[in-house]
Amino acid sequence: MGVYGIDLGTTNSGIAMIGPTGRPEVITGLSGAPTTPSVVLLTSATDHVVGEGARRQARLDPDNVCALVKRRIGDPEWRFVAHGQTWSAPAISALILKSLVSDAAFAGEQVQRAVITVPAYFGDEERRATIQAGTYTGIDVAGVLSEPIAAALSYGFSRLTDGLGDSTPDETVLVFDLGGGTFDATVIELADRRISVLAVDGDHQLGGADWDERIALHLSRVFCSENPDAEDPLDDSVGSQGLLIAAERAKHELTEAESTSVVVSHDGARSIITLTRTQLEDLTGGLLQRTIDLTRSCLAAARARGVERVDRVLLVGGSSRMPMVIRAIGDALQITPELADPDLAVARGAAIYGEKLEIERLVADDLRTRGRSTDPADVQESCRRVADAFGLPVAGVRRMLEISVDTVVSRGFGVLAVGRSDSVEATWLVHRNQTLPIRVRRSFGTMRADQERINLTVLEQTGHEATPRPEDAKVLIEGAITDIPPGYDAGSEVRVTFEMGFDGVLHVTAHHLNADIPLTLSAKTGATLSQSEVSRELEQVQRSRRRDR
C-alpha cells in the first residue's frame, strides 16, 4: 500500500512506512542513518546537498547553507538567497522532502502519498506552508499530523492495534517534545482505540538550537577575554557557524559527561575552554524554565477540561535527552518521565496514521464500488476484502479503521471588527484547545444598498491570551468578499463560514443569504505565495539536483 509517514523536523527529518510485519519501520537513507539532518547547502543555482554533507559544509560555506528552516515556515516574507536565486521556506523544505523521497526510492519504496508531521502548536499558516512543501516535492499530502499525536500513536501502537486495549486502563499522557527548534507540551488521553488531545501549548521558537546559541555566546566571551587582540568569532558567519557546531557537540557530550573541553580557534588565536554540565545548566536555565512554564499552562488547560492527573510523561525530541530536562520535568510533575524513542517516534507514528488513512480510503472505495452503506455487516465485508487484497489480517484492518484520533485547535482565530467603543478590535470566534473539527458562522450585513464587497480580516491568536488588541494577533487573511450581486438593500446578509478540520487548516467561505449564492473571498495577503511565485519555485525545486557529498 502506501501512505508514508514523514517527520519534517527542525534539525533532523525521517521517513517511515508500515512494514511487512504490520509494524512501523523507519527507512534508512543512503548514509545508513535513520534520520537526515534538515540542512540544505545550495552548491549552485541548480544543485544542492541535503543532510550530513550540507551540515559538514556549514562551516566552510555558511552563506549558502540553510538550517532550521522550519522556524521560518510560517513567515511568508522570509527568503533564503543563494547563487542569485530566492527560496521560500516551503521551497527549502521541499528539497529536504525530495531527499527523503529519493532515499526511500533507493531502498525500493516509491513515495507518492505521505502524512507530514508538524508541531502541535503550529497555526494555520505553518500547516499550509508544510502542505505547500509537499506539493513542490510532487507528493500528495494525505494529511498533516501533530507531532505529539504521532508520538502517542507510536507509543500506544500495541494497545491500539493488538487488541490489548480491553485489559489496559485509560491513561492520560503528557507528551513533552523538545526538539532542535520547537517545543510542544500536549496532554493526550489514550483509551482503547481512541487518542484524544485535550490541551496543547508550546513555542516554535524554542529548542535545542537556543541551548547551542547560549553556549556559543559563553564560549565567545571566554575566548575574547583570553585573547583580547583577536576578533570575536561571533562577528563573522564562518566564526559563528564554527562556534555553534562546537557548542552543539559540547552539549551532546555533557549529556553523558560532567565536563568537556572545547577548542576555539579564530583569527590566529586559540583557546581550550572547559565547560561543565553545571555551567551549561546555569547558562540555559531560563530556557528550561520556559518549557516548564508552558507545560504548566498546558496542564492548567487540561485541568479545565476535567483532567485531574497525568499518569505518564513521554519525552520526545532530541533535546529531551538532556539530564536537566529529565530532572526538571520529574521534579515539576513528581513523575519519572520516560524517553520514548525520542528521534524516531514521530516518523513511526506518522506512518501508522498514514496506514489508517489508507485503510479508511480503501474501505470507503470498496463500499462505494459495491454500492453499499456503512452498515456494520457491509463494513466488515469490505474490511475482509481489503485485508485479502493486501495480505493483511482482517482484525488488523478493522482495528485501524476503529482507531479514532481527536484533537484541538492550537491557536484561536477570529475577525477584525469595529468594537463597542468604535475602535477596531479582534473578535475571537474560536479559542485555543476547542475540539476539532469546528465550524462557526458569522453574519455580516451590508452597510448600503448595492454594496459590492465587504472587507474581511481573519486573525490568529499569537500570545497566550486572546486579547481584543489587533497587535496581539497575526493576520491570516486580509481580503474582501466580492461579487455581492446588485439589487439588495442595506442590511442584506452575507454569512461567512469558518471551518477547521482535523489537520488544523482553516477554510473560509462566504454566502449571500438573500440571493442564495456563494461569494468569492479574495485575499490580498496571507499565508499563500502568489501564483507566479509558486510556479517559479515549483520549477526551481524540480530542476535542482541533489549532489551526494
Ligand code: AMP
Ligand atoms: P530533533 O529535532 O528531535 O531531531 O532534536 C534535535 C535536537 O536535539 C538538536 O538540538 C540536538 O542538538 C539535540 N540533541 C540530540 N541528541 C542530544 C543529546 N544527546 N544531548 C543533548 N541534546 C541532544
